Amino acid sequence: MPARYMHPEAIADTSWLADHLQDPALRVFDCTTYLLYETGTGRPYSIGSGRPDYEAAHIPGAAFLDLQGELSDRSSPFNFTMPAPDDLAARLAAKGIGDGHRVVLYSRKTMQWATRVWWMLRAIGFDDAAVLDGGFDRWQAEGRPTESGTRDYPPARLTARPRPGLFVGKEDVRAAIGDTGTCTINALAPDLHSGANPRYGRPGRIPGSVNVPVASVIDPAAMTFRPAEEVAATFAAVGADRAKRIVLYCGGGIAATLDAFLLHQLGHSDIAVYDASMNEWAKDASLPMERDEPS
Structure with missing residues (x-):
């Protein structure tokens, strides 16, 4: 199907x-x-x-x-x-x-x-x-209308009905390393995933994680989400389709949510975003890192 x-x-x-x-x-x-x-x-x-x-x-x-x-x-x-x-x-x-x-x-x-x-x-x-x-x-x-200035809505009443587990911390991510039922995905650009770019401190990635950059699931011309079949194939190529659980990270828990949003759209239910992501992981020397060997 x-x-x-x-x-x-x-x-x-x-x-x-x-x-x-x-x-x-x-x-x-x-x-x-x-x-x-x-x-x-x-x-x-x-x-x-x-x-x-x-x-x-x-x-x-x-x-x-x-x-x-x-x-x-x-x-x-x-x-x-x-x-x-x-x-x-x-x-x-x-x-x-x-x-x-x-x-x-x-x-x-x-x-x-x-x-x-x-x-x-x-x-x-x-x-x-x-x-x-x-x-x-x-x-x-598309030439649609815009306006300038500011707008505000009147205050409302919003009831929190928390869903635990949609955001996780470093201990949950560390525990997922080596877990064959979990696919850990890095949403950052390939140079950050490989370790060629040391932007966040220690260069590299969370051990065992795979790379689905957000740019790969967006149509660069229209700035829209790519079709579902293309996005599903992109995630399947890194093994996400076979995982029971998916943990996503990036630099600060932002890009990871775009991948997470699309995985939710594709029907995955156990998805978590590492909130502090590389802003925390790369600076904590007690946490393991891996990187590609220089060619």
Whole structure:
């Protein structure tokens, strides 16, 4: 049977969104963040807010979500750390997401910021959210209307119904090393997976992990998800189709959510994202690393 996306309600098409912008129960959010890669600073990147671009032009009616500034545990030593479920629910409710709402999330240049917020919502039990396929890039390329300035939704009531296990820590990841029933996937670019690029500190990858870069599951021209059959084949090529459990990581738990979102779409049920990812793993000398031997 051909592979298919089993949760099409979680992928919003630009035409559908254009037709439903006036729906009073709809909440649309720009989730854009930028990673500004630096050299000689001792850190892998700095964080740039997408708010200025949002204020310059956004989908009509959309509000803005600042992932690091508003939706992350700022007491954590790592960027983008998932807050406690009740805490996150309260923060999202203050932004206007509530029980009974339909939420559409989008970002710019890459959909991984939207999938990160989608995965966070799923982790606290909110299932009526969708990722805009192609994001703002596709919306703009199609010549659809935009507006400038800012928008805010009135506060709402959001009930947290936590799903434990959608985010995991380093001990869970360490325990998965050598487990034949678990497929550990690195969503970073090949040069980071191989160890050729030491961006996060110690170069390399979690031992035994395989590589499915997010760029491999996205159509580079349209900025949309590749067809289900192509994505299924990409994951099957690294053995994910045979795994009972899949653990995903990247630099800071962002790109990994895009792979996780598509694995969920393909029907996998036991999927976890390592929240701190290489921001933590590469800096902890007690944790094992492997890398390709230089040729």
